[in-house]
Amino acid sequence: MREYFEKQLNILDYALSSLWRRRGKNFSVFFVFTLVISLLASFQFLTGSLLDSAQTGLRHAPEITVQRMVAGRQESIPVAYADKIKGIFGVRKVVERVWGYTFNEVTGSNITVMALPHVPKLGQETLGEGGFWVEGEGGGAVIGQGVLQDLDLGNRRSFSFFRPDLTLKSFAVRGIFAPESNILTYDLVITTLDDGRDLFGLDAGVATDLLVEVVNPMEIATIARKISETLPGTRVVTRPQILKTYQAVFSWRSGFAAICLLSALAAFIILAWDKASGMSPEERREISILKILGWQTPDVLMVRFWESFVMALAAFACGTILAYVHIGYFQAQLFRSVMMGWSVLRPGLSFTPAVGGADLLLLFALSVLPYLAATVIPAWRCASVATDSALRG
Amino acid sequence: MSSSASTIRPATFLALFCLVLASIVLILISQGRQSASADVEARAMHDTLTSQLGLTDLCLATEARYTRHPALTDDLAPFMDYPQALDYFPSGLFWAPP
Numbered sequence: 001m002r003e004y005f006e007k008q009l010n011i012l013d014y015a016l017s018s019l020w021r022r023r024g025k026n027f028s029v030f031f032v033f034t035l036v037i038s039l040l041a042s043f044q045f046l047t048g049s050l051l052d053s054a055q056t057g058l059r060h061a062p063e064i065t066v067q068r069m070v071a072g073r074q075e076s077i078p079v080a081y082a083d084k085i086k087g088i089f090g091v092r093k094v095v096e097r098v099w100g101y102t103f104n105e106v107t108g109s110n111i112t113v114m115a116l117p118h119v120p121k122l123g124q125e126t127l128g129e130g131g132f133w134v135e136g137e138g139g140g141a142v143i144g145q146g147v148l149q150d151l152d153l154g155n156r157r158s159f160s161f162f163r164p165d166l167t168l169k170s171f172a173v174r175g176i177f178a179p180e181s182n183i184l185t186y187d188l189v190i191t192t193l194d195d196g197r198d199l200f201g202l203d204a205g206v207a208t209d210l211l212v213e214v215v216n217p218m219e220i221a222t223i224a225r226k227i228s229e230t231l232p233g234t235r236v237v238t239r240p241q242i243l244k245t246y247q248a249v250f251s252w253r254s255g256f257a258a259i260c261l262l263s264a265l266a267a268f269i270i271l272a273w274d275k276a277s278g279m280s281p282e283e284r285r286e287i288s289i290l291k292i293l294g295w296q297t298p299d300v301l302m303v304r305f306w307e308s309f310v311m312a313l314a315a316f317a318c319g320t321i322l323a324y325v326h327i328g329y330f331q332a333q334l335f336r337s338v339m340m341g342w343s344v345l346r347p348g349l350s351f352t353p354a355v356g357g358a359d360l361l362l363l364f365a366l367s368v369l370p371y372l373a374a375t376v377i378p379a380w381r382c383a384s385v386a387t388d389s390a391l392r393g
Numbered sequence: 394m395s396s397s398a399s400t401i402r403p404a405t406f407l408a409l410f411c412l413v414l415a416s417i418v419l420i421l422i423s424q425g426r427q428s429a430s431a432d433v434e435a436r437a438m439h440d441t442l443t444s445q446l447g448l449t450d451l452c453l454a455t456e457a458r459y460t461r462h463p464a465l466t467d468d469l470a471p472f473m474d475y476p477q478a479l480d481y482f483p484s485g486l487f488w489a490p491p
Contacts, residue, residue: 009402009404012403012404012407013402013403013404016403016404016406016407017403020403050451053451054451056436057436057440057443057451058443058449058451058464059440059443060440060443060444061447061448061449061464062449065449067465069467072467072469072473073467073469073473074467097447101461109455110455110456110458110461112452112455112461114446114447116446116447120445120446121445122441122442122445122446123438123441125438126438126441126442146452180434180435180438181435181438181439182452183439183451183452184443184452185442185452186452186455187452187455187461188446188452190446209465211447235467237449237464237465241464242449242450242464242465245463245464246451246464249463317414317418318414321414321417321418321421324425325421328421328424328425328428337483338483338484339453339454339484340453340454340455340456340484341454341456341457341460341482341483341484341485342482342483342484343454343456343460343484344455344456345452345455346455347452347453349453350428352428352429352432353425355425
């Protein structure tokens with residue numbers, strides 16, 4: 001056994017020396033391979049981190065949300081629907097809600113305005129400044145950090161949005177959400193139900209959607225089905241569906257970016273195959289000399305395997321570390337512009353890379369194994385060349 | 394390898410390289426654990442916010458309503474501007490359709 005390890009160590013030494021002899025070419029291959037793995041791993045870590053944020057941040061999302069659909073589009077839902085939903089056994093509470101978007105023509109940003117029928121019971125830790133309005137008070141709003149900057153409020157604590165008829169609706173800022181909640185509240189304006197209806201020009205008899213709270217969370221799916229049956233023409237979204245949506249949205253399998261990155265990896269593997277199959281006369285001569293000195297074809301193959309393995313493993317390790325640093329310390333700067341697109345309001349998010357054994361195994365399988373196959377198989381063909389013909393050139 | 398280092402086996406350099414990488418990984422893991430413990434407080438705050446405000450989505454891409462609220466957007470929203478419209482928002486490259 002010791003002899004076997006000693007032999008492998010000697011072959012490894014020879015492989016490393018061989019890599020060092022052609023260091024110019026090998027370093028460039030290593031650099032490109034590291035870069036490709038780093039991009040792929042960054043994408044994997046980023047989507048993992050976002051999925052983790054969604055799964056934990058939205059685990060208390062509304063149990064059931066009911067929307068009204070007309071001709072495939074969402075329309076305002078009559079508040080009277082709430083009474084029908086309350087009649088379903090197992091429903092604890094139905095809350096009407098008005099929300100929508102307002103466009104800031106100065107900056108080109110979209111701001112989400114959400115109007116609630118109650119004063120939210122939030123601790124002071126969720127607010128960086130001020131508090132919520134008191135019951136019955138109108139015209140108050142709590143805004144996110146992004147809205148504060150986008151409206152350029154400075155020390156002012158009032159702002160206006162346009163109603164549909166282009167008259168102005170004024171709000172007084174009662175509070176500002178803490179920066180730690182940016183991932184949820186950055187573009188939010190929270191106000192009262194009456195102010196929301198006033199801003200969007202909605203009648204008192206309609207709302208944007210209805211939030212349903214159930215007695216037993218195990219019955220969410222059953223009650224959602226009953227709501228669909230009772231109110232045809234509605235779209236019923238449950239909490240598990242919300243979480244599944246994020247799983248689908250952030251899944252690495254979907255999305256154009258993943259396809260681009262995998263294409264880059266595939267292109268690199270094809271290049272590696274091409275390089276390995278077209279051996280230079282020097283390399284063929286080296287193999288021939290080794291075989292004259294008594295090396296067997298498996299020994300030559302073992303050298304090629306160690307060369308490729310060391311190269312691929314080093315690129316994998318460096319690429320993964322670079323990806324972690326890119327996501328954890330540079331906040332995914334390379335993907336941020338694609339991820340946020342034309343968004344004007346861009347929350348300053350801090351990501352904690354979610355790295356699991358499965359992610360690493362997947363990256364290893366996608367990068368190291370194809371590279372080994374792409375370099376060792378052509379090397380086997382070259383290792384079995386006739387010694388005399390290779391030496392003659 | 395250089396002649397001055399001829400007595401050192403090349404595998405030793407590889408072992409040293411692995412040791413450096415392992416040290417970097419350990420440092421990153423320890424820092425990652427610190428930031429994860431700091432996240433615990435923020436997550437408790439997020440729980441309160443989602444339950445009290447009825448929030449359904451993360452605020453990541455605010456360029457279109459279906460990227461701001463993918464969970465509550467109907468499937469056809471990205472293609473609704475006109476018949477046979479395409480999803481032209483850049484973040485559509487990153488996000489799968491809701």
